[in-house]
Amino acid sequence: MPIELKMPALSPTMEEGTLAKWLVKEGDEVKSGDILAEIETDKATMEFEAVDEGTIGQIIVSEGTDGVKVGAPIAILLGEGEDASSAKAAPKAAAPEAKKAEPAPAPKAEVAPAPKPEPEPEVKAAAVSSGDRVKASPLARRIAEQSGLDLSSVTGSGPNGRIVKADLEGAKAGGEAPAAKAAAPAAAATPAAASAPAQIPDIPHDAVKLSNMRKVIARRLTESKQTVPHIYLTVDIRLDALLKLRGELNKGLESRGVKLSVNDMLIKAQAVALMEVPSCNVMLAGDQLVTFGRADISVAVSIPAGLITPIIAGADTKSLSAIANEMKDLAARAKDGKLKPEEYQGGTASLSNMGMFGIKQFEAVINPPQGMILAIGAGEKRPYVVNEELAVATVMSATGSFDHRAIDGADGAKFMAAFKRLVENPLAMLA
Missing domain, CATH: 3.30.559.10 (Chloramphenicol acetyltransferase-like domain)
Structure with missing residues (x-):
């Protein structure tokens, strides 16, 4: 049965790597211990050794490919008596099954949003009234008129739900909360904007793609200064x-x-x-x-x-x-x-x-x-x-x-x- 050769984890922190160079080609016979490829990790270029004997039936990931996830198939190794046609069919046969599995969560997604609890209990509690009249002390009514507050939106803490002066002071403080909440998304957007690629000015320049090592250095040092x-x-x-x-x-x-x-x-x-x-x-x-x-x-x-x-x-x-x-x-x-x-x-x-x-x-x-x-x-x-x-x-x-x-x-x-x-x-x- 063909064996999938997968991207190895060459270090405990490695999540992906660059397949820098293949040292074998399709049709080559290999035995345990042979060097198959050079893989660039976040810190070094390391050799990938064969564990089993066989023939390289298919190279799935071409050399020079970066961002290859650990565990992703990179080649197919054929055993004795197996041919290349069975090897090349294996990876392609897996793809349709993966696609079939994708639509399965769709029905759940429609059911996922739970009915939103309406804030009616709060509103009803706030507008404690007799008929259409809101119960409030004379002082509270005067303060509400001067401040432009709607008494029907205030919860009363006095006898029988009567609105008193203290309730209006709480309402004033609470009225500032929405503004603060509205400002939060703007603040949250700042880091995202800062991480966006900078616009390169129209000046003669060379641009080189970051290596895995440089990416890791940038990430780790940023985390260090931000968290330590x-x-x-x-x-x-x-x-x-x-x-x-x-x-x-x-x-x-x-x-x-x-x-x-x-x-x-x-x-x-x-x-x-x-x-x-x-x-x-x-x-x-x-x-x-x-x-x-x-x-x-x-x-x-x-x-x-x-x-x-x-x-x-x-x-x-x-x-x-x-x-x-x-x-x-x-x-x-x-x-x-x-x-x-x-x-x-x-x-x-x-x-x-x-x-x-x-x-x-x-x-x-x-x-x-x-x-x-x-x-x-x-x-x-x-x-x-x-x-x-x-x-x-x-x-x-x-x-x-x-x-x-x-x-x-x-x-x-x-x-x-x-x-x-x-x-x-x-x-x-x-x-």
Whole structure:
């Protein structure tokens, strides 16, 4: 029986992907483990392997097609003795049945609107009258005449439903409600209008379709800024001791072909600081606050398609040489789009370093569901007080962005103080 090959879910969050390239064609024989296609997810281009043996009977989704939903058929695999004609009939045969099923809900749709409850009980209660005369106190009648209020629409709270002064004050307040309600749809329409495609001015330009990665980056960062209350804390950190130690370590590691970067040492410092201040190594999960027992640092890496955050798992317990080697490998494979989902999904906190671009200070956007991200600026020579005297030192600014729902400002300040101390006294993070 022909087997439908379906769009795989190559990551836990993947809902759709781009079928970037077919590596087989119709009629090719494949066996388990053969690479059939390259699929572009929101973070990387990954290989789709065959699970069963057989012959490719039909390719349903052509290469280059984007927005292919997870679980959608993309090809037909024939077993031994099956021919292509039976394979090509299978997907087409499913379509009419799907169409037959569509009209079924139609009768229900006609019955769905329930009879609207008329507001008659309220009106009858409001117009408590004797014949056509509304019962109201003289003062209430005078106020109604001056205010232009219709007493027949007011509910009386006095004896026997008599309308009194207090009822008219409530009616005045209630009269403003319709205006407020009328304004609500206009306000609701604002986000929709803001999300509408912008009109491109008549200026020479190039327009490139957004990649899946760029779409996800746009969506996630927008959600982060809209739903996560950010609090920002900045410290200036003297780098001289860390730079000196880095030079000494690199001399000792030359024979092993390892070269530490400042970023490698900052990853280690952040991880150790998180373990010292565990209240910042957290995430908010619904009505639960999750505190992690190790520090997995997501490191922002710029690639041609956008930004990806490969993870150094357990950075608090790894040596600097191990972090350097792992970061070098992850960054290279990230740029080639060859990371596995588990290598860039997860993490307990993030680090983004823009110092190499000469950026002095910036505030990074939290990567949900993580609780914090550390933004690193450039190290530069600055006037700095050293041992109660003004001197010139190499100083960088570091800014922590914290999810204020999960992390209090005081805890964020403790983390920034711990990070500063570890960078200024780097031997402490190696002990």
